[in-house]
Amino acid sequence: MRTNTVMKNFLEPGAVAVVGASRRGLKEESFNPLEYMVQFGYQGKIYPINPNADELFGLKSYPKLEDVPGEVDLAVITLPRNSLPQAVKECVEKDIKSIIIYTQGLADADEQGESIQSEIVEIARAGGARILGPNTLGIINVFNNFHTVFAHVEGGRKLPLAVVSQSGIFMVRSFLKWVQVGQAPLGKLVDLGNACDIDHADVLEYLEDDPDIKVIVLYIEGIKNGRRFLEVARRVTKKKTILALKMGRSEQAARVVASHTGSLAGRDEVYDAVFRQCGIIRAEDLDEMDDLTQAFLNLPPMRGKRVAMFSHMGSVCSMGTDACGKHGLEMAELSLETVERLHGFFPHWMPIRNPIDFWLAAMGHGYKRVYQQIFEALLEDKNVDAVACLAPAFPEYYDSINPIEIIKQTTARFNKPVLVFVYGPLWMQRKVELEESNRVLACTSLDEAMKALAALLRYSQLNEQVSKVVEIDDAGDREGLSFQLEKITP
Amino acid sequence: MRTNTVMKNFLEPGAVAVVGASRRGLKEESFNPLEYMVQFGYQGKIYPINPNADELFGLKSYPKLEDVPGEVDLAVITLPRNSLPQAVKECVEKDIKSIIIYTQGLADADEQGESIQSEIVEIARAGGARILGPNTLGIINVFNNFHTVFAHVEGGRKLPLAVVSQSGIFMVRSFLKWVQVGQAPLGKLVDLGNACDIDHADVLEYLEDDPDIKVIVLYIEGIKNGRRFLEVARRVTKKKTILALKMGRSEQAARVVASHTGSLAGRDEVYDAVFRQCGIIRAEDLDEMDDLTQAFLNLPPMRGKRVAMFSHMGSVCSMGTDACGKHGLEMAELSLETVERLHGFFPHWMPIRNPIDFWLAAMGHGYKRVYQQIFEALLEDKNVDAVACLAPAFPEYYDSINPIEIIKQTTARFNKPVLVFVYGPLWMQRKVELEESNRVLACTSLDEAMKALAALLRYSQLNEQVSKVVEIDDAGDREGLSFQLEKITP
Numbered sequence: 001m002r003t004n005t006v007m008k009n010f011l012e013p014g015a016v017a018v019v020g021a022s023r024r025g026l027k028e029e030s031f032n033p034l035e036y037m038v039q040f041g042y043q044g045k046i047y048p049i050n051p052n053a054d055e056l057f058g059l060k061s062y063p064k065l066e067d068v069p070g071e072v073d074l075a076v077i078t079l080p081r082n083s084l085p086q087a088v089k090e091c092v093e094k095d096i097k098s099i100i101i102y103t104q105g106l107a108d109a110d111e112q113g114e115s116i117q118s119e120i121v122e123i124a125r126a127g128g129a130r131i132l133g134p135n136t137l138g139i140i141n142v143f144n145n146f147h148t149v150f151a152h153v154e155g156g157r158k159l160p161l162a163v164v165s166q167s168g169i170f171m172v173r174s175f176l177k178w179v180q181v182g183q184a185p186l187g188k189l190v191d192l193g194n195a196c197d198i199d200h201a202d203v204l205e206y207l208e209d210d211p212d213i214k215v216i217v218l219y220i221e222g223i224k225n226g227r228r229f230l231e232v233a234r235r236v237t238k239k240k241t242i243l244a245l246k247m248g249r250s251e252q253a254a255r256v257v258a259s260h261t262g263s264l265a266g267r268d269e270v271y272d273a274v275f276r277q278c279g280i281i282r283a284e285d286l287d288e289m290d291d292l293t294q295a296f297l298n299l300p301p302m303r304g305k306r307v308a309m310f311s312h313m314g315s316v317c318s319m320g321t322d323a324c325g326k327h328g329l330e331m332a333e334l335s336l337e338t339v340e341r342l343h344g345f346f347p348h349w350m351p352i353r354n355p356i357d358f359w360l361a362a363m364g365h366g367y368k369r370v371y372q373q374i375f376e377a378l379l380e381d382k383n384v385d386a387v388a389c390l391a392p393a394f395p396e397y398y399d400s401i402n403p404i405e406i407i408k409q410t411t412a413r414f415n416k417p418v419l420v421f422v423y424g425p426l427w428m429q430r431k432v433e434l435e436e437s438n439r440v441l442a443c444t445s446l447d448e449a450m451k452a453l454a455a456l457l458r459y460s461q462l463n464e465q466v467s468k469v470v471e472i473d474d475a476g477d478r479e480g481l482s483f484q485l486e487k488i489t490p
Numbered sequence: 491m492r493t494n495t496v497m498k499n500f501l502e503p504g505a506v507a508v509v510g511a512s513r514r515g516l517k518e519e520s521f522n523p524l525e526y527m528v529q530f531g532y533q534g535k536i537y538p539i540n541p542n543a544d545e546l547f548g549l550k551s552y553p554k555l556e557d558v559p560g561e562v563d564l565a566v567i568t569l570p571r572n573s574l575p576q577a578v579k580e581c582v583e584k585d586i587k588s589i590i591i592y593t594q595g596l597a598d599a600d601e602q603g604e605s606i607q608s609e610i611v612e613i614a615r616a617g618g619a620r621i622l623g624p625n626t627l628g629i630i631n632v633f634n635n636f637h638t639v640f641a642h643v644e645g646g647r648k649l650p651l652a653v654v655s656q657s658g659i660f661m662v663r664s665f666l667k668w669v670q671v672g673q674a675p676l677g678k679l680v681d682l683g684n685a686c687d688i689d690h691a692d693v694l695e696y697l698e699d700d701p702d703i704k705v706i707v708l709y710i711e712g713i714k715n716g717r718r719f720l721e722v723a724r725r726v727t728k729k730k731t732i733l734a735l736k737m738g739r740s741e742q743a744a745r746v747v748a749s750h751t752g753s754l755a756g757r758d759e760v761y762d763a764v765f766r767q768c769g770i771i772r773a774e775d776l777d778e779m780d781d782l783t784q785a786f787l788n789l790p791p792m793r794g795k796r797v798a799m800f801s802h803m804g805s806v807c808s809m810g811t812d813a814c815g816k817h818g819l820e821m822a823e824l825s826l827e828t829v830e831r832l833h834g835f836f837p838h839w840m841p842i843r844n845p846i847d848f849w850l851a852a853m854g855h856g857y858k859r860v861y862q863q864i865f866e867a868l869l870e871d872k873n874v875d876a877v878a879c880l881a882p883a884f885p886e887y888y889d890s891i892n893p894i895e896i897i898k899q900t901t902a903r904f905n906k907p908v909l910v911f912v913y914g915p916l917w918m919q920r921k922v923e924l925e926e927s928n929r930v931l932a933c934t935s936l937d938e939a940m941k942a943l944a945a946l947l948r949y950s951q952l953n954e955q956v957s958k959v960v961e962i963d964d965a966g967d968r969e970g971l972s973f974q975l976e977k978i979t980p
Contacts (some may be wrong), residue, residue, distance in 0.1 A: 003610070003644045018936075026887060029890040032721040048912070097702075102848060105837060105839055105840070109840060110839040112839065113839060144771075152884075152887070164806075167803070167804060167805030167808075183855075189529075217806070220968035222806065225573045247805070247808040247809060247811065247812060248501065248808060249812050249813030249815065249816070250811065250812060250814075250816075250820050252809055252811050252814070252815055253811040253812040253814075253815060253818065255810050256804075256807050256808050256821075256845060259841070259843065259847070260804035260805065260808055260847065261804070262809065264889075283936065285813070285936070285937040286809065286935070286936075287934075287938070288937045290664065313657065314657060314746075314749075314751070315655075315656075315657030315737070315750065316747050317750065318657075318738060318746050318747050318750055319737060319775070319776065321740065321743040321746045322737060322738070322739050322740060322741050322743040322775075323775070324740075324742070324743075325740030325742055325743060326739070326740075330742065331742050331746075347595060347599075348597060349595055349599045349600040349602065349603060349762075350595070353749065355746060357749070357750065359594070360594060360595070367519075377626070394642075397516060397642070398642075400519040428918070432947065442775075445775065445776070445777045446775070446776075447774070447775040447777065448777070455621070466818070468783055486504075
């Protein structure tokens with residue numbers, strides 16, 4: 001079966017069996033995937049499998065898989081590790097091609113666990129089935145309201161964002177930080193867990209032509225088949241943006257990764273080289289990943305390194321300039337047109353220079369009017385590649401200095417990256433308002449945001465270079481790297 | 491007059507005159523310091539000075555300073571720059587010793603502005619008065635409900651934190667990010683603006699023995715009298731923690747600083763050396779400053795670099811270990827006592843190692859019970875210098891995994907730094923709850939938080955070294971540094 005069909009079974013099944021489904025739910029302080037699957041509003045068929053129940057969470061339950069009347073595309077298994085080989089056998093007998101296994105304590109634990117893991121992979125392969133996990137939360141697909149996660153997932157807004165993880169963290173990410181309850185900040189998620197069978201490359205192949213997805217985030221503890229990953233990732237980055245976070249950099253962290261998903265973290269510099277060669281953008285930590293994701297989802301390409309900035313607080317200008325320089329960007333020299341256009345708003349003794357501190361102009365000519373004029377002038381300036389500005393986020397008694405509507409309307413008319421530094425007690429609310437427009441990078445750290453802009457620029461440059469790199473690789477360098485990557489495979 | 495008396499006049503005046511007070515307030519979209527001063531509930535006398543008004547914001551107004559019946563400790567001036575020399579003269583004639591000047595467009599602007607600034611300093615000095623500013627928002631003192639800022643300031647919780655800035659940004663900081671409306675996250679603030687007279691050293695001297703203040707944050711664009719700063723700062727760090735953020739690192743940023751407050755940013759490495767010598771902890775950006783401030787306000791000293799961590803999500807363990815290693819900390823080897831104590835909670839195949847992934851233990855023996863046991867064991871472990879843990883922040887239907895109360899009660903019984911990674915949609919609420927306990931560093935970025943812990947450790951080590959450094963300095967090195975610092979003085 002082609003990979004894409006396999007992954008389709010996982011993410012878009014017509015019928016699912018939940019093997020080992022329990023009666024206990026949240027009321028009994030138990031986290032039951034069946035309960036959440038029903039809640040999320042999935043429209044396919046769900047068959048609970050439990051020898052001691054007739055009905056679970058309003059669904060008819062079956063004693064065994066073989067009792068299920070119709071075809072089943074996906075089995076989701078929550079059983080102790082010793083029961084897994086028999087359960088996978090029964091899946092194969094029922095002609096189920098896709099199996100998700102939650103169970104912990106396999107290759108992530110001890111030798112016995114490793115041996116059980118090998119056994120179930122063999123049984124599945126012999127029967128033409130594929131396994132996702134074990135030690136996984138499974139998948140989330142916000143587009144068809146299907147998920148297998150044993151926690152509440154918010155639906156709502158559907159982002160063209162896919163996450164491939166080896167951990168539940170990115171599932172929890174779907175509630176996260178910047179996001180008000182009621183919005184899912186991703187479109188699809190696949191948690192590979194121990195990745196005994198389905199791996200990053202399988203999911204990338206599925207996502208390659210997925211019209212729902214524009215940006216792919218990889219959370220990597222270790223990659224087993226380096227050569228295949230290289231080939232697939234290099235192909236996919238031609239069509240989609242891939243961002244990666246690699247865990248287990250230090251020796252201690254590598255040991256932790258080993259006991260988390262049984263992965264070998266591998267030499268960090270090898271991954272660096274692989275990411276560079278494939279055109280994958282690497283994030284240093286979760287916070288940076290948030291900013292990068294937002295930048296790549298929302299912003300147009302960054303064509304050069306010249307940033308223009310304006311703020312009614314001089315210190316934001318200083319900090320922005322520092323952050324700019326730190327990440328290899330620079331403050332644009334404004335064109336004469338811009339200076340002439342803005343001249344009338346400023347006191348005669350004040351030169352109009354980038355970054356523009358416009359407090360006095362705002363006090364003399366109206367905050368919003370001046371904001372709008374400066375913003376437009378900078379976005380139109382041919383010497384400017386991106387614009388950074390300040391959005392004060394204060395309660396309604398300061399509505400006279402609330403530029404959110406101006407920012408939304410103005411960014412929609414131009415095609416340059418815009419970074420908005422949101423500042424004040426209502427920062428979260430304003431950030432969400434700005435993010436809803438899908439046009440800006442709204443941030444609370446100028447440093448992080450400039451870093452994201454710099455990544456955007458690097459990416460534009462990278463894209464021009466990728467084809468060149470591939471040629472050089474094909475002449476020999478690629479073999480070296482693939483080989484190194486495969487050497488670290490268990 | 492001694493510096494402390496001078497600064498007392500600024501921060502704890504008995505009577506204030508607002509010179510150039512306007513009728514226009516927020517209703518007219520104007521930011522009037524008098525309006526906010528009245529709102530904040532200051533208990534001293536306020537005299538508005540305005541030739542065309544009898545009453546302003548409910549207060550009797552006077553045409554001129556000389557008409558004010560009683561003594562005045564502090565004059566706050568909001569007039570155009572050309573009127574400043576005359577206004578300062580009138581202050582001197584009224585025997586006012588402390589003057590705050592808001593006006594922009596002095597040394598921060600052009601030659602004429604510089605010349606006016608020099609003139610008012612001369613007039614003040616001849617009359618025995620001191621000037622704060624110009625180009626300043628003045629001061630905030632939450633302890634006596636007095637502030638001169640032309641914006642709404644929240645009172646409420648009083649932190650033993652003083653901020654000395656050259657910008658309004660730290661004023662706005664008093665609403666900031668992590669803070670729910672209704673809390674002021676600082677105790678006292680002095681904005682030096684252009685620092686034509688009162689400078690960092692003056693304020694440090696006042697804070698040196700201030701019983702309200704434990705931690706001092708400096709926001710520096712440039713320091714003029716390097717020798718005096720060195721001497722005072724070195725003395726103050728023996729009693730209080732000083733954190734510093736220095737702007738204007740790059741050449742471009744230095745130019746921005748010059749047009750912001752007329753400061754010369756100076757060579758960055760000189761400041762680095764000065765901070766190190768004085769025992770001042772330097773932050774890289776505002777976000778790091780937030781974490782450092784919280785760490786130094788709330789945490790006991792960090793005695794060594796061994797961190798223990800536990801989380802019900804394995805990936806948090808991996809990320810924490812990476813962050814730990816990145817900032818020079820390490821994962822502690824747990825003592826045998828700890829391992830034996832926790833043994834019974836974990837599956838037999840699972841070794842108890844730091845960091846501890848306790849999901850299975852929690853599912854078998856109850857989340858809160860296991861959380862409490864692990865937390866206590868780690869805090870008691872003699873091999874552990876600090877503990878990092880995860881606090882899920884989910885709505886009430888997940889109360890069974892809400893450890894906030896356990897964290898608050900347990901940390902109060904021990905004397906080790908505790909870092910809590912808050913994660914989930916209610917992260918802000920939980921963070922505020924934790925911060926209220928004044929016992930932990932609550933964070934949303936493990937990387938930033940580990941960096942703050944590392945700073946805490948560096949600080950303990952630094953404190954032991956400071957006296958040694960001072961001796962070496964006195965033998966000659968200090969002269970070199972002071973000299974360099976003074977060379978960059980205008």
